Amino acid sequence: MATNAVPGTIDRSDPLIVPNSQHHIGLSIRGELTLFFADGETLDCADVKGMSAVRSSETVEILPDGRPSIKVTRLMTHFHSNETGLLIQQNPARPNFGRLTGVNPGGVEALLPADVTFDQYLLLSLRGKLYINLEPLVMAADGITEFPPIGTTFQSRTATLFYDVEQLPGGITAAGAGELPASLALASQSVCGSHLTHYIDMPAAS
Amino acid sequence: MRGEAAPTAVELVARAAWIAAVLAAAAARLAARLAVHRLRRPGAGRMGAGAGRMGAGGAGAAGVAGAVAADTLQRLGPAFVKAGQLLSTRVDVLPAAACAALARLYDGLPVLPPPAAGSLVPAGLLAELDGLTPVAAGSIACVYRARLPDGRTVAVKVRRPGIGRTMHRDLRLLGAVVAAVQRLPWLRGVPMADMVEQVGECIRRQLDFDREAAALRALRENLAELDGVRVPAVLDAHCGPGVLVMEYVDGLRRGAAPAAQARTATIRALRAVYHMLFLDGFVHCDLHPGNLYPMPDGTVVIVDAGFSRRLTETARRGFASFFYQMSRGNGAACADIVLSTAQAGSNGRRADPERFRASMAELVERNHGLPVAEFDLVVFAVRLFAIQREHGYYADPQFVFPILSLIVLEGTLRGMCPDVDFQTEAIPFVLRGLMR
Numbered sequence: 162m163a164t165n166a167v168p169g170t171i172d173r174s175d176p177l178i179v180p181n182s183q184h185h186i187g188l189s190i191r192g193e194l195t196l197f198f199a200d201g202e203t204l205d206c207a208d209v210k211g212m213s214a215v216r217s218s219e220t221v222e223i224l225p226d227g228r229p230s231i232k233v234t235r236l237m238t239h240f241h242s243n244e245t246g247l248l249i250q251q252n253p254a255r256p257n258f259g260r261l262t263g264v265n266p267g268g269v270e271a272l273l274p275a276d277v278t279f280d281q282y283l284l285l286s287l288r289g290k291l292y293i294n295l296e297p298l299v300m301a302a303d304g305i306t307e308f309p310p311i312g313t314t315f316q317s318r319t320a321t322l323f324y325d326v327e328q329l330p331g332g333i334t335a336a337g338a339g340e341l342p343a344s345l346a347l348a349s350q351s352v353c354g355s356h357l358t359h360y361i362d363m364p365a366a367s
Numbered sequence: 368m369r370g371e372a373a374p375t376a377v378e379l380v381a382r383a384a385w386i387a388a389v390l391a392a393a394a395a396r397l398a399a400r401l402a403v404h405r406l407r408r409p410g411a412g413r414m415g416a417g418a419g420r421m422g423a424g425g426a427g428a429a430g431v432a433g434a435v436a437a438d439t440l441q442r443l444g445p446a447f448v449k450a451g452q453l454l455s456t457r458v459d460v461l462p463a464a465a466c467a468a469l470a471r472l473y474d475g476l477p478v479l480p481p482p483a484a485g486s487l488v489p490a491g492l493l494a495e496l497d498g499l500t501p502v503a504a505g506s507i508a509c510v511y512r513a514r515l516p517d518g519r520t521v522a523v524k525v526r527r528p529g530i531g532r533t534m535h536r537d538l539r540l541l542g543a544v545v546a547a548v549q550r551l552p553w554l555r556g557v558p559m560a561d562m563v564e565q566v567g568e569c570i571r572r573q574l575d576f577d578r579e580a581a582a583l584r585a586l587r588e589n590l591a592e593l594d595g596v597r598v599p600a601v602l603d604a605h606c607g608p609g610v611l612v613m614e615y616v617d618g619l620r621r622g623a624a625p626a627a628q629a630r631t632a633t634i635r636a637l638r639a640v641y642h643m644l645f646l647d648g649f650v651h652c653d654l655h656p657g658n659l660y661p662m663p664d665g666t667v668v669i670v671d672a673g674f675s676r677r678l679t680e681t682a683r684r685g686f687a688s689f690f691y692q693m694s695r696g697n698g699a700a701c702a703d704i705v706l707s708t709a710q711a712g713s714n715g716r717r718a719d720p721e722r723f724r725a726s727m728a729e730l731v732e733r734n735h736g737l738p739v740a741e742f743d744l745v746v747f748a749v750r751l752f753a754i755q756r757e758h759g760y761y762a763d764p765q766f767v768f769p770i771l772s773l774i775v776l777e778g779t780l781r782g783m784c785p786d787v788d789f790q791t792e793a794i795p796f797v798l799r800g801l802m803r
Contacts, residue, residue: 197795197798197799197802199802199803201592203795296695299695319694319695319696320691320794320798322802342801342803343798343802344802346802
């Protein structure tokens with residue numbers, strides 16, 4: 162697999178290419194991804210890698226404080242850990258939106274550097290069971306200088322609970338857990354330092 | 368207590384007269400000291416919940432009032448001292464400076480001499496105890512070291528003579544006094560009657576050594592899985608009415624552990640409290656430095672479980688959910704959790720859930736993601752309780768006591784290891800608590 166296979170003609174640090182872009186990216190995640198179980202077991206997954214696809218909106222909004230902001234959508238997530246058998250995919254029943262907001266006031270030309278967050282609804286497969294989160298796993302990175310933010314460390318701001326799909330009324334489409342306790346949790350210290358392994362699609366500058 | 372006659376009407380009247388005289392003298396002293404205080408620091412301090420954190424008996428009218436109250440309570444006797452000790456933890460209803468001033472009631476209590484203590488120990492047990500030596504004195508009981516015939520050293524906790532009757536009498540009088548003073552303008556809105564009821568319940572529980580023995584057993588069992596946390600074992604076969612015999616832990620002294628070990632021990636204590644709160648739902652609510660000992664080997668010893676509370680399962684889950692949502696910065700969810708437990712009608716105001724929600728969201732969002740050094744649990748909790756009162760709610764004691772246990776511990780923690788992140792340490796326990 163080629164590393165850093167981005168054509169030299171594309172400058173991902175150019176804010177003008179952010180709107181209406183679409184990227185399919187191979188990533189290796191380096192850092193901590195810890196799962197907590199009800200019985201006190203913790204599972205550290207240090208070898209997570211996989212692919213992700215991101216699309217940005219065409220529309221640039223200007224916030225009341227003058228900063229430009231653009232909606233981003235996570236189209237696909239597929240990560241796995243060979244050591245633990247963990248598979249992480251996107252829950253197809255829910256959209257995974259995010260937002261990229263320029264640090265400085267301005268128009269489209271001020272989209273970078275930016276703070277970016279993604280609200281992720283995932284489907285975890287582990288030890289023969291499927292789990293989903295009902296509240297978003299919020300991944301965030303501050304001050305990114307290129308989009309997609311490859312090489313940037315994303316951190317989940319909070320811990321997130323996951324529920325056993327088999328026990329949830331509605332399965333992966335469930336919106337609430339009622340009295341059902343969560344089955345595992347992704348710890349708040351989770352860090353995804355993304356490292357480009359290959360690039361399938363190219364941004365479409367407007 | 369069992370075997371202790373109820374106070375007679377004559378006794379109550381005489382005691383009430385004496386208490387009235389002491390209180391009148393205290394009121395005069397307070398007025399004089401407040402006048403001096405105002406002259407020295409014009410405009411400084413105001414009575415009322417929500418005052419900021421201040422030093423013990425230090426700046427502010429609340430600190431002055433707390434100091435006078437501490438003197439007065441000490442004069443009034445052990446029931447009032449115990450009430451003052453418990454009130455010293457109630458930053459939810461009293462100014463922090465007053466709480467700090469009242470906290471000195473933990474120190475300097477007289478020891479019951481060994482011969483007097485021995486006379487309270489059942490004869491069969493006394494015959495087995497060799498060398499009864501005082502090691503600690505509290506308002507309800509004193510603790511002695513002794514040796515059993517098999518060579519084991521034990522801690523013998525002996526309830527002070529007549530304390531049950533004294534407490535019963537004084538709590539009745541305290542209730543009457545509170546009912547009267549609650550009409551004072553500056554005490555309107557402070558839930559005094561509820562506080563006395565709650566304090567009374569706590570005191571009654573602490574008088575019950577069977578309950579304390581059960582609490583110690585529960586804590587010891589619940590915390591057994593935690594490394595470096597010790598709760599002394601109860602020696603059931605040797606316990607009797609008014610006497611609790613426990614494993615003796617040598618070296619329970621403040622400052623016995625070097626700084627590094629004290630830090631390790633304090634973090635272990637914090638994890639123990641999180642275990643109690645989020646997993647067990649059984650909480651030692653009185654973890655002031657006299658009940659929590661960092662040891663030279665980095666372990667921590669927890670003693671005196673007389674003031675423990677069992678949370679309902681709903682409250683335990685609610686408490687864990689509150690912390691979880693707070694860690695996510697979700698103030699609206701936090702507000703819903705508190706609203707599901709709070710009681711409407713505080714301060715004679717009509718409950719206003721919408722404004723309450725808005726204030727809670729603002730509070731949580733303001734504190735979310737703060738660096739460790741900037742997050743102050745006392746300030747947060749005081750504001751949380753104030754918001755409830757402002758919008759016509761009382762905090763449910765099921766919620767108050769766990770928060771108070773954290774606040775009491777926080778004082779110790781801040782001094783010992785100020786860089787520890789309360790919220791990060793809590794998360795694994797919160798998550799496991801929500802998975803039960």
